[in-house]
Amino acid sequence: MLLSLLPLQVVALAASLSLHGLLPAPPPGAALDVTAAALGAQDAMGEPVSVVLYDANHKDTYRVTINRDGTIDDDAREILRHAFRCRRSEREHKIDQGLLAMIADVQAHWPGKTIEYISAYRGWRGERRTSPHRAGIALDFRIPGVKLTELRDYVWGRFEHVGVGWYPTRDFVHMDHRGDKDDIAWTEVHGSNRYNPSWSKRVRAGVPTPPRVHHSRVGL
Protein backbone atom coordinates (compact mmCIF):
# COMPACT_ATOMS: atom_id res chain seq x y z
CA MET A 1 0.00 0.00 0.00
CA LEU A 2 2.90 2.33 0.72
CA LEU A 3 4.84 1.19 -2.30
CA SER A 4 4.17 4.54 -3.89
CA LEU A 5 6.35 6.21 -1.26
CA LEU A 6 9.61 7.58 -2.55
CA PRO A 7 12.54 5.43 -1.42
CA LEU A 8 13.95 8.27 0.64
CA GLN A 9 10.69 8.59 2.53
CA VAL A 10 10.67 4.88 3.21
CA VAL A 11 14.16 5.17 4.63
CA ALA A 12 13.09 8.12 6.77
CA LEU A 13 10.09 6.17 8.06
CA ALA A 14 12.23 3.16 8.86
CA ALA A 15 14.75 5.38 10.67
CA SER A 16 12.06 6.96 12.82
CA LEU A 17 10.65 3.53 13.66
CA SER A 18 13.98 2.23 14.82
CA LEU A 19 14.06 4.95 17.49
CA HIS A 20 11.10 3.35 19.19
CA GLY A 21 13.07 0.43 20.54
CA LEU A 22 9.80 -1.44 20.82
CA LEU A 23 9.79 -2.06 17.14
CA PRO A 24 12.13 -4.46 15.44
CA ALA A 25 13.22 -3.20 12.03
CA PRO A 26 10.01 -3.60 10.01
CA PRO A 27 9.85 -4.13 6.30
CA PRO A 28 9.60 -0.80 4.44
CA GLY A 29 6.08 0.56 4.56
CA ALA A 30 4.98 -1.68 7.43
CA ALA A 31 3.98 1.21 9.65
CA LEU A 32 2.38 4.50 8.86
CA ASP A 33 3.41 7.63 10.71
CA VAL A 34 0.23 9.67 11.05
CA THR A 35 1.71 12.86 12.48
CA ALA A 36 0.81 15.88 10.37
CA ALA A 37 4.41 16.57 9.38
CA ALA A 38 4.93 13.01 8.21
CA LEU A 39 1.64 12.97 6.35
CA GLY A 40 2.58 16.18 4.60
CA ALA A 41 5.66 14.42 3.26
CA GLN A 42 3.62 11.47 2.07
CA ASP A 43 1.70 13.15 -0.69
CA ALA A 44 2.10 10.18 -3.03
CA MET A 45 0.19 7.80 -0.80
CA GLY A 46 -2.54 6.82 -3.21
CA GLU A 47 -6.01 7.61 -4.37
CA PRO A 48 -8.62 9.31 -2.16
CA VAL A 49 -10.78 6.80 -0.32
CA SER A 50 -14.56 6.68 -0.35
CA VAL A 51 -15.42 5.99 3.27
CA VAL A 52 -18.73 4.58 4.53
CA LEU A 53 -19.48 5.45 8.14
CA TYR A 54 -22.40 4.19 10.20
CA ASP A 55 -23.34 6.02 13.39
CA ALA A 56 -24.47 3.24 15.72
CA ASN A 57 -26.13 5.71 18.10
CA HIS A 58 -28.14 7.82 15.69
CA LYS A 59 -28.38 5.07 13.08
CA ASP A 60 -27.25 7.34 10.25
CA THR A 61 -24.98 6.43 7.34
CA TYR A 62 -22.48 8.87 5.83
CA ARG A 63 -20.33 8.62 2.74
CA VAL A 64 -17.33 10.93 2.48
CA THR A 65 -14.12 11.06 0.49
CA ILE A 66 -10.94 11.31 2.54
CA ASN A 67 -7.51 11.79 0.99
CA ARG A 68 -4.86 9.36 2.12
CA ASP A 69 -3.08 12.12 4.02
CA GLY A 70 -6.28 12.82 5.98
CA THR A 71 -7.18 16.03 4.19
CA ILE A 72 -10.79 16.61 3.14
CA ASP A 73 -12.79 19.20 1.24
CA ASP A 74 -15.18 21.67 2.87
CA ASP A 75 -18.27 19.54 2.26
CA ALA A 76 -16.69 16.47 3.84
CA ARG A 77 -15.52 18.61 6.76
CA GLU A 78 -19.07 19.73 7.48
CA ILE A 79 -20.40 16.18 7.18
CA LEU A 80 -17.74 14.75 9.47
CA ARG A 81 -18.10 17.46 12.11
CA HIS A 82 -21.77 16.55 12.30
CA ALA A 83 -21.32 12.78 12.00
CA PHE A 84 -18.67 12.71 14.75
CA ARG A 85 -20.50 15.09 17.09
CA CYS A 86 -20.74 14.38 20.81
CA ARG A 87 -23.66 12.05 21.35
CA ARG A 88 -24.42 13.53 24.75
CA SER A 89 -24.03 17.28 24.18
CA GLU A 90 -24.57 17.32 20.37
CA ARG A 91 -21.53 19.62 20.17
CA GLU A 92 -19.39 19.46 17.04
CA HIS A 93 -15.61 19.73 16.84
CA LYS A 94 -12.79 19.76 14.30
CA ILE A 95 -11.64 16.22 13.53
CA ASP A 96 -7.91 15.55 13.50
CA GLN A 97 -6.16 15.03 10.16
CA GLY A 98 -4.11 12.12 11.47
CA LEU A 99 -7.24 10.33 12.65
CA LEU A 100 -8.85 10.89 9.26
CA ALA A 101 -5.77 9.43 7.55
CA MET A 102 -6.13 6.37 9.77
CA ILE A 103 -9.82 6.04 8.90
CA ALA A 104 -9.02 6.30 5.18
CA ASP A 105 -6.34 3.66 5.52
CA VAL A 106 -8.64 1.27 7.43
CA GLN A 107 -11.36 1.69 4.81
CA ALA A 108 -8.86 1.09 2.00
CA HIS A 109 -7.74 -2.09 3.76
CA TRP A 110 -11.33 -3.38 3.90
CA PRO A 111 -12.95 -1.92 0.79
CA GLY A 112 -16.71 -2.25 0.62
CA LYS A 113 -17.08 -2.65 4.39
CA THR A 114 -18.80 -0.17 6.69
CA ILE A 115 -16.99 1.52 9.55
CA GLU A 116 -19.52 1.40 12.38
CA TYR A 117 -18.62 3.86 15.10
CA ILE A 118 -19.85 4.11 18.65
CA SER A 119 -18.07 7.27 19.73
CA ALA A 120 -15.91 9.97 18.17
CA TYR A 121 -15.78 13.52 19.56
CA ARG A 122 -16.95 13.77 23.17
CA GLY A 123 -17.52 17.29 24.48
CA TRP A 124 -19.86 16.79 27.42
CA ARG A 125 -19.14 17.86 31.00
CA GLY A 126 -18.28 14.38 32.24
CA GLU A 127 -15.52 13.74 29.72
CA ARG A 128 -12.12 14.00 31.37
CA ARG A 129 -9.86 16.84 30.22
CA THR A 130 -7.15 14.52 28.93
CA SER A 131 -9.47 12.27 26.93
CA PRO A 132 -8.41 11.93 23.29
CA HIS A 133 -12.10 11.94 22.44
CA ARG A 134 -12.36 15.49 23.81
CA ALA A 135 -9.63 16.56 21.40
CA GLY A 136 -11.32 15.06 18.34
CA ILE A 137 -8.46 12.64 17.75
CA ALA A 138 -10.16 9.35 18.68
CA LEU A 139 -12.70 6.91 17.30
CA ASP A 140 -14.37 3.87 18.89
CA PHE A 141 -15.52 1.54 16.15
CA ARG A 142 -16.00 -1.91 14.67
CA ILE A 143 -16.36 -3.24 11.13
CA PRO A 144 -19.23 -5.72 10.71
CA GLY A 145 -17.84 -8.83 9.04
CA VAL A 146 -14.30 -8.29 10.37
CA LYS A 147 -13.14 -9.98 13.56
CA LEU A 148 -12.45 -7.47 16.29
CA THR A 149 -9.03 -8.98 16.99
CA GLU A 150 -8.12 -8.70 13.32
CA LEU A 151 -9.11 -5.03 13.30
CA ARG A 152 -7.21 -4.41 16.55
CA ASP A 153 -4.05 -6.09 15.25
CA TYR A 154 -4.17 -4.25 11.94
CA VAL A 155 -4.50 -0.81 13.52
CA TRP A 156 -1.79 -1.44 16.10
CA GLY A 157 0.59 -2.93 13.55
CA ARG A 158 -0.09 -0.34 10.91
CA PHE A 159 0.21 3.02 12.65
CA GLU A 160 2.60 4.77 14.94
CA HIS A 161 2.03 7.73 17.27
CA VAL A 162 -1.28 6.13 18.23
CA GLY A 163 -3.28 4.70 21.08
CA VAL A 164 -5.18 1.47 20.48
CA GLY A 165 -7.60 -0.01 22.98
CA TRP A 166 -9.36 -3.35 22.69
CA TYR A 167 -12.81 -3.58 24.27
CA PRO A 168 -13.77 -7.23 23.76
CA THR A 169 -16.87 -7.21 25.93
CA ARG A 170 -18.19 -4.01 24.34
CA ASP A 171 -17.23 -5.09 20.84
CA PHE A 172 -15.20 -2.13 19.65
CA VAL A 173 -11.65 -0.94 19.09
CA HIS A 174 -10.52 2.51 20.19
CA MET A 175 -7.91 4.23 18.05
CA ASP A 176 -6.46 7.68 18.49
CA HIS A 177 -3.75 9.74 16.91
CA ARG A 178 -1.68 11.20 19.72
CA GLY A 179 0.93 13.22 17.88
CA ASP A 180 4.40 13.02 19.35
CA LYS A 181 3.41 10.98 22.39
CA ASP A 182 4.49 7.36 22.69
CA ASP A 183 2.33 4.60 21.30
CA ILE A 184 0.17 2.85 23.85
CA ALA A 185 -2.07 -0.21 23.74
CA TRP A 186 -4.51 -1.57 26.26
CA THR A 187 -7.28 -4.08 26.84
CA GLU A 188 -10.34 -3.15 28.82
CA VAL A 189 -11.06 -5.83 31.44
CA HIS A 190 -13.99 -5.47 33.82
CA GLY A 191 -14.14 -1.73 33.23
CA SER A 192 -10.47 -0.90 33.68
CA ASN A 193 -7.58 -0.68 31.25
CA ARG A 194 -4.65 -3.15 31.29
CA TYR A 195 -1.76 -1.55 29.46
CA ASN A 196 0.84 -3.22 27.21
CA PRO A 197 -1.16 -6.44 26.80
CA SER A 198 0.47 -9.48 25.25
CA TRP A 199 -1.35 -9.03 21.93
CA SER A 200 0.31 -5.65 21.47
CA LYS A 201 3.77 -7.15 21.90
CA ARG A 202 2.95 -10.04 19.57
CA VAL A 203 1.71 -7.76 16.82
CA ARG A 204 4.71 -5.45 16.95
CA ALA A 205 7.02 -8.45 16.99
CA GLY A 206 5.34 -9.69 13.83
CA VAL A 207 3.90 -12.80 15.50
CA PRO A 208 0.33 -13.63 14.43
CA THR A 209 -2.25 -13.68 17.19
CA PRO A 210 -3.32 -17.30 17.75
CA PRO A 211 -7.01 -18.12 17.64
CA ARG A 212 -8.71 -17.92 21.02
CA VAL A 213 -9.46 -21.25 22.64
CA HIS A 214 -10.72 -20.39 26.10
CA HIS A 215 -13.68 -18.09 25.91
CA SER A 216 -13.50 -17.33 29.61
CA ARG A 217 -10.29 -15.39 29.06
CA VAL A 218 -9.95 -12.12 27.17
CA GLY A 219 -6.48 -12.75 25.86
CA LEU A 220 -4.32 -10.88 28.32
Ligand SMILES: [Zn+2]
Ligand atom coordinates in the same frame (compact mmCIF):
# COMPACT_ATOMS: atom_id res chain seq x y z
ZN1 LIG B 1 -12.31 5.53 22.81
